[in-house]
Amino acid sequence: MWVSKLRYETVIGLEVHVELKTKAKLWCGCSTQFGAEPNTQVCPVCLGLPGGLPVLNRKAVELALTTGLALNCVLTADCRFDRKHYFYPDLPKGYQITQFYHPIGREGWLEVEFADGPRRVRIKEIHLEEEAGRTYHLPAGQDGGAASLLDYNRSGIPLLEIVTAPELSSPAEARLFLEELKAVLECLEVSDAKMEEGSFRCDANLSVRRPGEALGKRVELKNLNSFRALEAALAYEEERQRELLAQGEPLRHEEVRAWDEEKGITVYMREKERVADYRYFPEPEVPPLAIPAAWVQTLRRRLPELPMEKRRRYLEVYQLAAADAALLSRRKAEAAFFEATLRYYRGSAQNVANWILGELTRIMKEAKQSVADLRFSAEDLAALLQLQDQKVISGKIAKAVLEEMFRTGNKPAAIIEEHGWQQISDPGTIKTLVRETLAANPAAVEDYLGGKEKAFAFFVGDVMRKSKGRVNPELLNTILRAELGNYTAAGHSGGQGGHEAG
Numbered sequence: 270m271w272v273s274k275l276r277y278e279t280v281i282g283l284e285v286h287v288e289l290k291t292k293a294k295l296w297c298g299c300s301t302q303f304g305a306e307p308n309t310q311v312c313p314v315c316l317g318l319p320g321g322l323p324v325l326n327r328k329a330v331e332l333a334l335t336t337g338l339a340l341n342c343v344l345t346a347d348c349r350f351d352r353k354h355y356f357y358p359d360l361p362k363g364y365q366i367t368q369f370y371h372p373i374g375r376e377g378w379l380e381v382e383f384a385d386g387p388r389r390v391r392i393k394e395i396h397l398e399e400e401a402g403r404t405y406h407l408p409a410g411q412d413g414g415a416a417s418l419l420d421y422n423r424s425g426i427p428l429l430e431i432v433t434a435p436e437l438s439s440p441a442e443a444r445l446f447l448e449e450l451k452a453v454l455e456c457l458e459v460s461d462a463k464m465e466e467g468s469f470r471c472d473a474n475l476s477v478r479r480p481g482e483a484l485g486k487r488v489e490l491k492n493l494n495s496f497r498a499l500e501a502a503l504a505y506e507e508e509r510q511r512e513l514l515a516q517g518e519p520l521r522h523e524e525v526r527a528w529d530e531e532k533g534i535t536v537y538m539r540e541k542e543r544v545a546d547y548r549y550f551p552e553p554e555v556p557p558l559a560i561p562a563a564w565v566q567t568l569r570r571r572l573p574e575l576p577m578e579k580r581r582r583y584l585e586v587y588q589l590a591a592a593d594a595a596l597l598s599r600r601k602a603e604a605a606f607f608e609a610t611l612r613y614y615r616g617s618a619q620n621v622a623n624w625i626l627g628e629l630t631r632i633m634k635e636a637k638q639s640v641a642d643l644r645f646s647a648e649d650l651a652a653l654l655q656l657q658d659q660k661v662i663s664g665k666i667a668k669a670v671l672e673e674m675f676r677t678g679n680k681p682a683a684i685i686e687e688h689g690w691q692q693i694s695d696p697g698t699i700k701t702l703v704r705e706t707l708a709a710n711p712a713a714v715e716d717y718l719g720g721k722e723k724a725f726a727f728f729v730g731d732v733m734r735k736s737k738g739r740v741n742p743e744l745l746n747t748i749l750r751a752e753l754g755n756y757t758a759a760g761h762s763g764g765q766g767g768h769e770a771g
């Protein structure tokens with residue numbers, strides 16, 4: 270497309286909404302448990318009924334402060350709230366209690382490993398607010414009429430909004446930032462951060478400009494409920510706005526658009542509201558909360574090792590491949606299992622990472638389970654890898670043993686003994702198996718001696734099949750080469766187990 274030949278800059282900022290991991294809502298004692306029957310976890314406060322007075326959940330403030338510390342924010346000394354007015358059926362009071370004038374944190378940053386190296390992305394602010402309810406739009410019935418249903422179970426759940434500066438320059442960068450942020454939140458255990466349950470959501474603001482020009486009018490994208498959707502929606506919107514600029518038709522108004530997953534396009538919703546439209550003013554029913562410095566220092570001391578710090582340690586101390594260090598550092602449970610395994614295993618840390626990120630992840634994914642569901646311990650995995658290193662079992666058998674451990678929880682040594690899976694490392698036994706294979710396949714021997722190297726793999730596979738994968742692969746390769754060499758030395762196909770050429 271000719272548009273791509275013109276130079277444009279894409280500018281992206283994200284607004285990330287995170288449901289905090291509290292048992293009760295922000296202003297009342299109603300449960301925050303996901304999946305309850307509609308409108309069963311509500312009270313006069315979260316339904317916005319007259320007379321219901323909000324009482325601030327201290328745990329929500331603590332989790333917000335913890336997040337602010339991890340994101341290097343300047344924290345407020347006074348926690349204050351404001352009213353944001355807008356009218357929509359899922360907001361029963363007609364306003365949202367949020368933080369506009371005094372956000373709980375400002376001027377932070379998060380370091381992200383981008384394609385061109387690590388870079389700090391500035392966090393403009395983080396602020397506490399309450400969730401709205403949830404609207405379910407039903408399709409039109411036979412009479413042509415449509416309907417919407419409202420569930421207020423989510424109304425009032427504590428929400429932390431994290432707003433970045435507009436300094437991400439591509440859809441790929443936006444995705445990397447969001448993945449890193451999710452890993453940080455999971456590491457802190459401040460949120461479940463489950464996108465499929467709506468506890469981790471993102472709105473993205475994108476504008477396009479020619480280099481050196483002021484920021485263009487932005488479009489806010491809604492309904493981005495997965496990393497893939499975020500990247501795809503931004504890529505579409507980026508190209509759409511570039512085409513408009515190239516045609517001399519830049520956006521006239523800032524607007525809000527929805528992502529249509531099925532069609533793969535963004536769809537116009539409305540013009541973007543201005544600050545004045547929300548008529549912010551200080552919330553009169555929630556008194557300010559002083560944030561003692563001692564409380565902040567206590568929370569700072571409790572901060573765990575964050576993903577970027579863990580990644581650096583894995584690279585420096587364990588010499589892991591960069592991609593594996595990045596993956597493990599973002600997966601809290603897998604990282605803990607990795608380090609626990611290393612306490613018992615006397616081999617390579619990279620080998621442990623390979624097994625956890627490879628075979629174990631595959632098995633868990635197929636079973637739709639996680640590390641928390643494992644029936645065996647890190648010590649058991651270390652024992653399995655040690656047995657492989659000691660040539661008691663082959664790599665192929667080790668995978669089979671791991672599947673049995675996952676299924677039964679039995680010890681690796683017991684599984685190997687039960688199935689008779691000990692590796693065959695006796696040279697005489699292997700030589701006998703090799704000779705049987707060569708004698709049974711003279712045509713394949715001729716192919717190999719004629720220069721077809723693929724025949725060698727056939728011989729290896731045949732011996733492994735006969736031994737049920739128990740033969741030591743290194744010894745097998747050595748002995749097989751030697752036996753085939755005997756055929757060559759004997760004059761084409763005349764070695765042991767072969768026949769004389771006429």
